[in-house]
Amino acid sequence: MTKLSVNLNAVAQLRNRRDLPWPSVTGMARIVIEAGAEGVTVHPRPDERHVRRSDVYDLAKLLAEEAPEVEFNIEGYPTEDFIALIEAVDPEQVTLVPDDPGQATSDHGWDFVGKGNFLTDVVGRLKGAGRRVSLFCDPDAGEVGVAAARATGADRVELYTGPYGACHDDPAQAEVELMVLAQTAKAARAAGLGVNAGHDLTLANLPAFQAAVPGVDEVSIGHGITADALIYGFADAVRQYKAALGAAG
Template sequence: MMTALSVNLNAVAQLRNRRNLPWPSVVGLARVVLDEGARGITIHPRPDERHIRRTDVFDLAALLRDEYPAAELNIEGYPSEDFFALIDAVNPQQVTLVPDDPAQATSDHGWDFAAEAELLATVVQRIKAPDRRISLFCDPDAGAAGVAAAKATGADRIELYTGPYGDCHDDPDRAARELTALAATSRAAHAAGMGVNAGHDLTLANLPAFQSAVPHVDEVSIGHGITADALLIGFADAVRQYRAVLGS
């Protein structure tokens, strides 16, 4: 199965924000990765704008609309009123809902679908549109019960949180256990008629095993790993290498 690559540009924006200067250019590097065949761009604008700024969201939306109409913009975030307003203004093709506290350094867990069922169903109904899919951040061990609760919200996809797998870079036995859990949840989602995304700490080193073990993955969102590789080989070559692993 071919898996689409969406490049997360948060790390690029965070590097830029170390100085009051316009480089590295988030829009410029979006062009680079899209020219090399990435299927989309992922961003997670947080309230403190520590990486992606509100202006970046509009700049990237305009870039994709005007120059890359076949590419998708995926906006991640916690469902606050500010987030709703941003989604309404930008109209991305995909929204990924995450249960993050604004103070978190990065996403580190999926939704408790049973406990948050009412909230998520309300949010999904509010922001879903005919030309927009909704994805819910999902713990790797959610299994069939978690997937059933996620589907009941009306969401279109889950996004498998692969951080625990990525953290197993020096522990192959634990990595194998994490892959087993991810595969079971992905199969359950596919059986339930939901699409499957995945992301967090996927790299050129661990992505091949993930691709081999976890079926039915429609899209991966990769930011930190691809940015780290790009420091050595450049963004264009990094995208080519990740796409080769994904078969896209």
């Protein structure tokens, strides 16, 4: 069954609007874990506009002491500072994204062919301690792209599902995007890569994604689940997302 990793960046962004300690990122992590989330994801950016470096250390301590079975997934562009943070915190999974520091959010995958040598060196450094490395992947990367991703030594790719999520009012285009995602996922598995997914997945579009793209190991969801948490509460939102994942599983 596909695991759910809850991205807490939106929680941190809300906290950062005021010089106050709430909502607590670690407190929200406890809630989503108790509700059944199998992972916690953060994407610390250099300007700390969302998750701060201190949050990363606090979450690592929380998971190690209170929930060692829950995976910690840290996303980011592999600068030397980011790699040093990974080496200090030692999460179970690192997801490398090709973000410019100023981007509002991730919006494209790696050019695996053009950046292959660069990524190979980085992946080798990060896997040295036994961590799993996932690479953010365009939905239409296809066989050539995922073969190049596999050649870097990565363990998984994370399918960028933003174009599919943008089709909330266009069912016909959503079917096209699902077909593209399914083809890339199939190629990734054939190449020996695990498959993660994330970006703009919601309670409404997750069941169709699960049905069309079987065998996904993990989804990382932040904005959608946080928006639903405003309505249902975070614990119930997590339970509903887990139910949506299981409906087609």
